[in-house]
Amino acid sequence: MGTLVEEIFSRRAGRPVRAGEIVLLDVDYIMSHDNTTPLAIKAFREIGKPVRNVDQIVIHFDHAYPAPNLLAAENQQKILRFIREQGIRHFYHRGVCHQVMIEEGFVRPGGVVIGADSHTVTYGALGCFSTGLGSSEIGAAWITGKCWFRTPETILIRLEGRTAPGVYSKDVMLYLAGLLGMDGATYRALEFEGSYIRNLPVHERLVFSNMSVELGAKCGLIAPDEVTIQYLMRETRARPPFDLFAAEHPRYERVVELDVSTLEPQVACHPDVDQVKPLREVEGLPIDEVYIGTCTNARYEDLEIAAGIFRGKQVHRFTRVLVTPASQTIYEKAMANGLIEVFLQAGCTVNAPGCGACLGRHGGVLAPGERAFTTMNRNFIGRMGSPEAEIYLGSPAAAAATALEGCIADPRKYL
Amino acid sequence: MGRVWKFGENLNTDEIIPARFNITIDERELAAKAFCEIRPDFAQQVQPGDVIVAGGNFGCGSSREHAAVAIRGTGVKCIIAPSFARIFFRNAINIGLPILECPQATEIEEGDEVEVDLSRGEIHNLTQGKVYHTNALPDFVLKIVHAGGLVRFLREHDIEELMA
Structure with missing residues (x-):
């Protein structure tokens, strides 16, 4: 019952959760990369407790990889020592962390993933609650396997119609950024729906969730559907059973409606x-x-x-x-x-x-x-x-x- | 009592500390580069106990905790703004850098002398002779602040105690 984020949080918490409530949730995966892992290791060491489940930790080298200078090289060397010391299996240097997270099957509808990177919100297009955090919380989550969230109010973005040739989801999202402003969704969840979204392939849906953070949002969600499942099966290592769910009797703080068919390319x-x-x-x-x-x-x-x-x-x-x-x-x-x-x-x-x-x-x-x-x-x-x-x-x-x-x-x- | 350093709205983490300086986690090195591109005199002239006052959506952009750490490293006692970007908000709390959400922050001027009472959520603007009451932080957030940050809290407690 509720908005998509309320639905995901309720399922995870095992009780109905509404906007405004603070919840402490178990997370599926804890992501970080070469830029943000060193401060997470520092926090982890300072807390001084053991890792809860090493298979929840996913570390990527992507921000400066291969290392362009000596400092970056030494930085990655230190992270590698930590990875070996802790026996971390999920270590990747296969490209941009968010794309690799999806390809490697860490992202599932109904999932809860946190990452030390603001664009962790990208997974929302697959119906997964995901959000960016700072490094200390990542180091802490390695120990606790949990994270606190204030359940956000939701702004619904209803997009109808089909875009003209030469106009893509990026143009639509940029238009929305101009409309709402870069703090237009601060502390809020964004939810995208409508006939445009339903007909949109996942690689274009991901642009909406990815850029939700540019409007200040905590997450940018799209209800998982057949398109989602087919994408997961075809393009990722995630396998069934998949959780399908939708917003039920949701209360939105605000509804923004847009007919995308009249849009032209945006910058x-x-x-x-x-x-x-x-x-x-x-x-x-x-x-x-x-x-x-x-x-x-x-x-x-x-x-x-x-x-x-x-x-x-x-x-x-x-x-x-x-x-x-x-x-x-x-x-x-x-x-x-x-x-x-x-x-x-x-x-x-x-x-x-x-x-x-x-x-x-x-x-x-x-x-x-x-x-x-x-x-x-x-x-x-x-x-x-x-x-x-x-x-x-x-x-x-x-x-x-x-x-x-x-x-x-x-x-x-x-x- | 601290001197106010005033910044505009939507100040992003690249402006607080550009990505190329994030290769260190040394607080003093980060502090030396705080705001280096938009306000090159800041790191040199800021005094321990000074206060940053800014427009809304402070700290938007990247998740880099380096931004909050760099500011803490300069000795800034507190950041006051009408609103904060959510990751920066958490980062500041988690490293024990006090922040106050205050809708009237825009009234405070560069160079004003202010006194901040964190426990009461009050800002006394001594220069203008005004008092502002700020949005109180939720109880469980105050637990982290009072412990001196998330790391210190978790050293002594389990995370479940946050919700207790």
Whole structure:
């Protein structure tokens, strides 16, 4: 009974839970990566108690992997010592943590997963409550296997209709970011539903849950359905039985309704994710770097869209074009189906799966005065390197069109 | 009594501490880079006991606890804002860095002298001669704050005692 988050919390707590209540819940998995694990280890050591269940711990190397400098290398060496010392089995360096969490089967409808990364909210599109926390809580959860949550009020986003060609879930989500603002859902849960969502494949649904945190949300949920189950069976190691559930007699704090059929391609402009405009208003703005990557938009289908636009063409000679598949699995499939060849022949640089450029660590750092167009989820000042650089966000199709022209370009003419 | 350092709204964790400095967990090193790009004089001039006052949604963006640790490392006694991004809120509480949600925070000016009474949730603005009453923290959150953070709480207690 209740909203999706109330439903998941109630099932987990074994009693009806309503918005506003504080609950202490058992979590399924506790995720962290090379950037956030060291502080978790520090907290763990300071508490000084043993790990509750080592198989709940999942550690990824993705934020600066392979290590771009000595400090990062030493950092990873320390984490590896901890992994060996504790006998942690779930250790991955196969790409962006959130994509790998899904592929490896840690994400299930009705699950509860916490992670030391703000984009842990990504799993919500599969009906899994997941949220980002700081490192101390991760270190604490290794010991307790539990986490406290204030059950959030929910904002329902009802999306109807079908998007026009050249308009993707990224454009819809950016539009919503502009509408609600970057604190429009602080402390709240977002729930996405409507005919648009029901007909949407999971790789596009994931964009909504992933970017929920950019509006301040604790989670971004979509009710699990047949589409979810088929995706889990086809693309991940998760296996039945799967829990299917829906919101029942929910009470929403607010309902936002949108007909997506009239939307055109959108861009979030420097310097905030809610500075959203129709792409045509910034068309022609010169771009120094195009980055197709990250936990938002570097899945196989995203790469396929970009490759379709690049095929037989050359990217602009003064624009660095970086393609970073979200995971090794995606990289492999892109290779097998000839997408990587298309990228290379078009003059793109294909990077190893990981997060590097998204947080200005390596593999695409921006110089002062440079401007990037990327498929990322946030465009904070200094995010990709110099604080004097600018970041624009859009869909993979818009990024590919922009790469060809060296300035922000409408993808619809290349479809 | 502390001097106010005033910041705007939607201050994100990249502005508090850029990702490239997160390769250390040393509190003093992190503190030296706090706000380095948006306010280069901050880390040099901030005094222990000073207070940060900001607009809403303070600490949005990444989950990096380094941001809260960097601020604690500067000796800042308390952060006051109309609202906090949720992960930053938890991080600050978990490391024992007091934060106060105060809708009138925007009235407080740069350089004001304020006195903060955490147990009563009161902010005395000595410069302007005003008193603000803040939203009280929930009891179980106060348990963490009073213990000096989550790590210290869990050293002495089981997590179930939070809910007791």
